[in-house]
Amino acid sequence: MKNTPDGSQLLNALSKSALFLNTMRRSGMVAVAATSAALIGQPVFAEAAPEKSTINFKTLTYRDYQPSDDRIDIDAESFLIQVPIAGQWSITGTAVHDAISGASPRYHSSSLAQIKDTRKAYTGAVTRYFQQGSVTVGTAYSKEKDYISRNYSIQNSWSTPSQNTTFIVGLGYTSDQIIPNSIFLTAKEDKRVVDLALGVTQVLSQTDIAQVTYHHTRGRGYYSDQYKLYDARPDSRDSDSVLVRWNHHFVESANTLHSSYRYYTDSNDINAHTLEFDYVFNLPNQWSITPLLRYYSQSAASFYYDPVANDPWADADTFGAPISVVYPLYAEGRFASMDQRLSSFGAITYGAKLTKHFGENWSADVKFEQYEQKGSWALGNGSDGLKDFGARSIQFGISHSF
């Protein structure tokens, strides 16, 4: 090949030959999206919220607000203004969208599940502050074409007079409706989840703070994925998890190390471990950089089946799938899933976030993350036959706390 062919020549040639040509209008729209936690109706305290006694440590990583009198707050974490790079492509994993562009989707991806009409989400919380504590009552509602979720929660926290120990008790109730939108679901289904969180935060010294949170959920209802081929999961799921966090503040440098470990186990036989570290380096002029490292490992659900190279029942559309194993189970009404998220795998994430704060309420950040996932990285036996994942993501954000 002599030189790289010139794209403008081909475009001109094809445009002249095209049957029709639309003029393209482009919008410099700034998408406003809610973060995933609020959208999927997770209880607001699913991952323990920062307690106010930790504010001094965490102002760099958490948007928070000082307690004052009774007031209604919109949860600041729920809103994220995404700034499209160069006014066009918005690099994000959570934007609300209407359709997906990708190489031709097959059953094994969940691309179809991503096709949504519109998505509306509201969260609200009222907090009443007392001398030694606070009570927060919250509600969240989200509606999509195929899913309606309502969540109610109450959380009580109180501290010892010294403010060195803080307790949290939270109770939540989530009621979801799953609306048929694929050939695998013919009638409306629902799902109810009750969850309980108990936490204690202890200031250990001027520079150390630790937190232990126990979280239990009990869910009943429809857990299958209506967009996946032959996906049938138990209609109950109970889970328990324990999260231990420890933050250490370095006085001389004013830097902070956040570390956490979480153990999760549920009635589907998934046991998971998450170990995470990040380190906030303060730089002059309200800049900070935060490197991050996370390891995650989970065991497979009891009803998960690995892909196979050459299943005799698979055709061009289901290529790679263990159809001859899963279909008979499905047809008999037994549990089965080929969802790779239920497989056994290990994953490592590393990255860094660069943040610039502007005054009290505004911050801008750019975050690089590299994610690698392999079956063989699981603690114990990893699942076979799944593609390894490896991806680098770059995310830009501007945040404003209200």
Add this chain to the structure above:
Amino acid sequence: MSAPTYRHEFKAMASHCEVVLAGVSAEEARRLSALAEAEVLRIEHKYSRYRPASLLSVINRSCEWERASPAIEGVQTSSSPAVTAIPCDAETLDLLDKAELLFQHSGGLFDITSGVLRRAWNFQLKQVPEPQALQDLLPLINWRAVVREGNTVALPLPGMELDFGGFGKEYAADRAAAVLLEGGVRSGYVNLAGDIHILGPKPDGEPWSIGIRHPRHADRLLASIPISSGALATSGDYERYFEKDGKRYCHILNPRTGYPASYWQSVSVLAPNTLIAGSFSTIAMLMEEKALEFLHTSGLSFLAVDQEGRIHQESQDA
């Protein structure tokens, strides 16, 4: 209160397809989406290489070895190829013209005779073909050798075949969109397995927000883009592929070498219509490291992800 949006889903070309319409009555939406679906199925039947009766299959049989002469029984006579020129309609001639343009302006990388490589690459068996097997097929890949005279087309060598897989689905999306636009639709889109032709913005004037699938996380989005008109298509190395000895082999095959493209994880292109968007994204995949220059000179908006997961993107302002 916004006007209702109607979605019609169907299966064609072994993929999930949908037509989304707004700003029309429910009855109109039903009628028009049925017309759009019929148009997609018409194109599939006409150009599928899997259907023996399709026009494309007829063209692919235009050159066959002459049957051995029965005159002297038991004696093998040397056979020679018999070529039949197949008359084509205007639509097919137009598509062949487009194939010619795509070949010319891609330095031969977009070649609709390259489908024969599928005989060597079996993505189910996950085997890298022997170099000789590919060498044997390469002589059959040669768009220049295809004989076009008047309104006829013929293949000069037995075993050669045309394959519209590289732009057939994109063309179908454009045709379905044309049917809908002719029917008066001004709001909605046609989505054939991720090749999306936008008919016009939502009834309130807002653009549709289209997500780009993450090439390494099937259930995640990598990016999104608001679009009011035009088309978006994505080519990637992540749908039909296998890995062997640490190397990924995807289904986008280079007609010169016979081997898969390996530089990009995915390339998305925004263009005036789906055929342009799709062919540019495929050519970019095949151009490997030279794709950025090619895309840049086109002036189209694009988003490309390289093997390191790095995002390269360019946006055009109105």
